[in-house]
Amino acid sequence: MNRRKFFKKLAGLAGLSLAAPFAASRVLAASEPYSGPYFVLINAAGGYDPVYLCDPKPMGPLNRLYGAEASAGAIKYAPIPLGLDPAVLPYLRSNQQFFEKYSSRLLVINGVDTSTNNHDTGTRAAWSGRTEDGFPSFGALAAAIRSPGNPLAYISSGGYDVTDGVVPVTRMDDLGALRRAAFPDILSPDNPESGRFLPAKAMDRIRQARDQRLTALQADQRLPRARAAMNELFLARQDDDALANLVIPGELVTLPGYQLNDLQSMMQQSQLALAAFQAGLAVAVNLNLGGFDTHANHDTDQVLQIAKLLAGVDFLIDEATKIGIDGQLIIVIASDFARGPGYNGLDPYSGKDHWPVTSAMLMGPGIPGNRVIGGTDATQLAIPHNGATITPHHLHHALRGLAGIAAHEITKRYPLPGADIGLLA
């Protein structure tokens, strides 16, 4: 019997998949490879500075790095010269390089009022649409609804990855370990001639016994935490063989020098995420790049991190293009909040502090490119868009609509204030 069919039969008999009371139930789901769209959620941790990215301002208190704004198509950006270490420059992308390459696909939303200066709250708001604790991230919801049975449905390398139990989080790093995990029954997965620990039919018999026992244990268990854990284990083992479809990269990209370690990590996580997308195993991935909390040395450090962020996104899209899935990527770039308004000192080493009105950038199928929505005034206060100040709620109404999950029963458990104001219309 097909393993998944066996599971379904078993579950039907025993009531498995009755999940934790505080968590959403996850049920046995179709194991068809997931074919997109793939959601890549990129968190610029610490609070980036839109004035030096996609919400340019005249030179003055808010901007001391460039003279006049520049444009790529309809998108205005901050043309900051990259006066950085020549050794790292080839691995970075300037605003000009990025916006000229991607403006036709890019939607910039400026003037997003997060209503907070608090990192945790801002990160929650950016990725769940709510400032309150406990709401699952958009990535978790998308994964839980669009392909909950996939073993890598929601991959996270940081940022906000709260799931509230709707889907488990997966972390990936070590390639060798990943390969060994993908083929748990093969003695040496690196060796195509390798034998198995035990013959396949013996392993099937072991799994059958294991699952029958788990079913019996759960039937006898009435405390909710243990029941939920058993259910989670059962679901995690729905399809042990699925990971064998993972096309694990031969090697992960490496960049020279410690200064680029964070970008290297982001790129490596991109490679792993793309491999999971390509295998039809993942729906959403969190990528994370820190270093944006520039209370000091803003002109150096913030500029460097923005250049890394854009290089990371560029790398992601280039790699996705190589495997033919770039057209299926929905990319969202956001941050805890913004910085400013203006500097906290006059010296060249001064920084910018927290500021609630920020920006987000999106691209992918269903997202109108070459477009800017919203804005801020000369003091970096939000300018209403069609009469409404844009908030993370609005952004997430739009994302939920884009992902086709707005009306799903799981989504309804996590309501957003306000309404969809048509940011993607």
Place this chain on the structure above:
Amino acid sequence: MRNRARLVALSSLALLGLAACNGRGDDCVSTRDYFVNEVWGPVMSQSCISCHAPDGQAALVNAEFVLLPSAYPGFLDANFDNIKALSANQYNGVPLLLAKPLGLTEHGGGKLFDEDSDQYRRIKDLLDQLQEPVECPAGGEADDFSQVTQLDPADTLRKASLHLVGRLPTEQELARVDEGGDDELALVLRELLAEDAFYDRLSLLFNDLYLTDRYLRYTGFAVALLNDDDVPRAGAWYNAQDDQRKQLINAAVAREPLDLINHVVREERPFTEILTADYTVLSPYSAELYDLSLGFSDPSDPRELKEAKLSAVVDGAQVPYPHAGVLTSPMFLNRFPTTPTNRNRHRARNVFKLFLATDILRIAERPIDPAAATKYNNPQRDDPSCSVCHKMIDPIAGAFQKFSDYDQAELIPDREWYPEMYSPGFGNEIMPSDQFGVAPQWLASRVVDDPRFALAAVYAVFSGLTGQQPLTYPADDATDFAPRLAAWQAQDAVLSRIVDDFVADDFNLKTAIVGVLMSPYFRGANASGELSADDTIRLAGVGGGRLSTPELLARKIEAVTGVRWVRGWDLAEYMLTDFRILYGGIDSDTITTRLTQMSGLMGNVASRLANEVACAVTAYEFTLPADQRRLLPHVTLDHLPDGASGDPVPAAIDKIKLNIQHLHRRVLGEELALDSPEIERTYALFYDLWKQGRADLASGVEGEWMEWQCAGRVDPNTQVELPESQQIFTDPNYTIRAWMGVLIYLFSDYKFLYE
């Protein structure tokens, strides 16, 4: 010590307005419970707090009546105490707490209700009760776990022993708890806390909070953070050491704050000393780096710790380092760094989080108006939306004022602090300027005197041992508010009792640890019957079901099998290296929170673990004499269930079942009768695997030779080849592989992977 009310008579019944009955069949509702259920919930948390919160309009005009929101630990007791203190204040014979909302006297919020309102009645009843408060006997419903069946003493000991010291209980220990019950269990648990292995666990437990193991990520990371002037050997001298010595020195430096905790707990000093210690602790390796002779009994033992007082070099002169336990550890200062504009606020936030059980960022978790902030030249002090946090954070930030903003642990005694910030201090107490030189010590003494310090310690222990964070008070608009409140109250009652015991035992952390281990949150095994929907929520966090961390699982593998799951080339444990992140662990650097829910990938890691460990250990077991085997002591390779004619061999079957019974006990902690369904299930698995294997051998599909990796060839722990006479390469009866299948089955079982 403040007397925390233990007897919260919870109740959804009370919440529904049935105040006179607490649902236990008696009529005792304490005044504190009445306040919680009848006044706080329906009245004060709904209306009063909008102005009387710490950042509300009333607080801004220095009103005495301040209500703490639920983000503050112990907020209910604090609010109850505040109301008690204010209850005697009157206006024209009417209690002020009524006169104001009745509009009888000046009230910023105006008139809120009449004398015939429900709000009036509830507050008046409370004030009446406060004149002669009702206390109830022990046994309240809030911590009613009568529906929970707990692990018996032996099973509790097994679970705790594996968790704390990475071994199974000894026969003697089991006999003691069987004989002596819970009282003896508590004693045996306490004895476990003297073992070295416990301190490895304790380090991991607190590292999950302090994250200072970040500086173990590569050799030299921690040493490089030390100030060369203060520690001249941190440069060329260190670099001249051999690799192994460098690693040991770096580890000693990186682990300094965790070692201080270990030292305090091992010596059974008050846990307050982790902040008030006017010393640090050094191992032989870090002492050598600091060029100190401390008289170690074994200079090669990294566990041996000695107290030491360090000095800093300032303008060429040695000045005493203002040791304040963990607070002044160079690792702590670097792990929670500051900048010239952050001004130690990040550190202050972590002082609140780590030592005062307070997430300061939740205190002011509400929308801010960006336009409003720009009205103020000094918004941190003048904008109420900023000052609500800054008036708490900035005074604590001032305690770190003598440390550099750049070289995080560099002492700068003549550094001036920022006059525009709130003055250094703690709470409402301002630090005298003559204390600025020892500001961290001044702060430490205040923090440990705060009731929240004990709560933070118990929270840390609870989280570490149960794998779940303490519940937060449910939001007013939460679905299932009543049962969630009941869950919170139940847990609060248990944790409050542990806090009381901990404080009463002079802050001995071992008391808190044993308290958590003896609680239903650790010991809960099942429910005595089907739970109602509300009880399912109320008991959601009770009992087992914690996914073992990579570190705990690594220890369990070794404890149960005697074999570590190691990489052949360097003998490093897989769960602590290759699979640590994949299995949900942390690196204390960029990945700082553990995954608590098993994903598909983690499920595969668990499968690989089961396969590899079974492969490594099964044939190896048969290379050992029976009395040295941990897993397969009752069988030989010739114990076959069927004879040559295909008939059952009862004697062999009995032996096989006896061994299966042993395996269920050793691997899963199950005491099963030989005829139990689980023994039968496992035997059926063994039989089927053996039968199929024999058929495959006969048909030539399988050979006698085992896979090289699974042969009984080497000692799995050392990878050293066994004597030729001991080695086993073939499995002509398919017995080894059948047993290997059984072990795979057991090593991938829920009870092996979860606590």
